[in-house]
Amino acid sequence: DAKTTQPTSMDCAEGRAANLPCNHSTISGNEYVYWYRQIHSQGPQYIIHGLKNNETNEMASLIITEDRKSSTLILPHATLRDTAVYYCIVSFFTGGFKTIFGAGTRLFVKA
Amino acid sequence: EAEVAQSPRYKITEKSQAVAFWCDPISGHATLYWYRQILGQGPELLVQFQDESVVDDSQLPKDRFSAERLKGVDSTLKIQPAELGDSAMYLCASSSIGTEDNEQFFGPGTRLTVL
Numbered sequence: 001d002a003k004t005t006q007p008t009s010m011d012c013a014e015g016r017a018a019n020l021p022c023n024h025s026t027i028s029g030n031e032y033v034y035w036y037r038q039i040h041s042q043g044p045q046y047i048i049h050g051l052k053n054n055e056t057n058e059m060a061s062l063i064i065t066e067d068r069k070s071s072t073l074i075l076p077h078a079t080l081r082d083t084a085v086y087y088c089i090v091s092f093f094t095g096g097f098k099t100i101f102g103a104g105t106r107l108f109v110k111a
Numbered sequence: 112e113a114e115v116a117q118s119p120r121y122k123i124t125e126k127s128q129a130v131a132f133w134c135d136p137i138s139g140h141a142t143l144y145w146y147r148q149i150l151g152q153g154p155e156l157l158v159q160f161q162d163e164s165v166v167d168d169s170q171l172p173k174d175r176f177s178a179e180r181l182k183g184v185d186s187t188l189k190i191q192p193a194e195l196g197d198s199a200m201y202l203c204a205s206s207s208i209g210t211e212d213n214e215q216f217f218g219p220g221t222r223l224t225v226l
Contacts, residue, residue, distance in 0.1 A: 034213065043115075043202050043217030044154065087153055091213055098167070099144075099215065101153030 004088045009106040012082075018075040020105050022088030025069040031092040033064060035073045037084040038104070044087065047073065078109045113137045115218035117203050123224045129191035132221045136185070136205030144215065145178055145188050146202040154202055160186065161208075193225045 005023040012018040024033065032051050036044040048055055048062045050071075055062045061074040075082055087104040116135040124130050136143050141162050146154035157176065159167040162183040171178065175194070180186040190197055200222050204215040 032213070036215075043204070043220055044215075045217070046214040049214070085153075099156060099213070101146075101155070103151075103153050 003100075004090060004102050006086075006088050006102060006105045008103070009108065011108045011110060012075075012078045014080060014109055014111050015077055018078040018082065018107060018109070020073040020075075020086050020088075020107065021070065022073070023070045024088070024090050027068050027090050028092065031090045033062065033068075033071050034089045034091055034099075035060070035062065036087045036089065036101075037082075038087070039081075039084045044101075047086075078107075080109050080111060083107060083109045113216075115203055115205055115216050117201075117218035117221055119221055120219060121222050121224075123226065124193050125226050126195055127192040129189065130193050130223060131190075132188045132201050132203075132223075134186045134188070134203030134218060136203070137216055139207065140205035140216070141183070141208045142206045143180055143186050144204040144206075145186070146204065148200040148202055148220070150199070157188070190223075193223075195225050198223055198225045 032049050034049040035047040037047055038044040048057055048060050050062045050064050063072045085104040085106050087101050089099055091099050115137055118133050122130055143160040145157045147157050148154045157171045158178045160180045163180050176190055178188045200220045202217055202220045204217045206213055206215045
C-alpha cells in the first residue's frame, strides 16, 4: 500500500483558501486518493476522493498532479469550523478497500 | 440522515477486566470497520468485515481482542483482559460495497480509559 506524507500542522486565516498538500510518490495506477477530516472528539468525516482528474464538491477541491505523486486539498474559504486534522489516504479495491491513516495535518484556522 | 451508532460513548474500567463495545452501521452497508485511535495519532484499522466475514484482522491483537458480526449487521468488539495500553478511542465505520466509492461513515466512537 502506498504511503502518504503530510505536514504536521498548518495555519490559515479565516476567509482565505486553505491548501493542504500530500505526497504519495509510491501510488499505484489503481489507487485512489481520499481525504478525511477529524474535528476534535468526533469520528473522521469523508471530504473528497479522486483517481486522476481534479475533483470538486460542496466541501472542497482536490488537485492531483499529472504524475499522481502528490495532491492538494483546497478549502476555498476557510472558516473557524474547518479547524481539524486532515488525513490524506491512498486506497485501492481488491474485494475490499484497504485504508491506512497517517498522522494527518492539523489545520488551525485563525480569526 | 442515517448514522453509525456506537455504545457506550465512554467506558472506564480497571486492568484485567473485560470490556465490550457495540456498533450498528448504516442500514444496507455491507462493510464494517473497527479502528483504534490513540491520542495524537490517526485511526488504526483493527478489523474489517464484509457482511459477517472477516476480510482483514491483521492488526487485531488476537490474544485479547475479538470481534464478531454474526448476522452481518451490528458488531461487537471485545477486550479481555484490558491493559493500560488499551486506553484509546475505538471507532466504528461502515461503507457500502463499491469498486470506487469507499466513503466510510464513522460513528462517534467509544473512549476507553483503563485504570
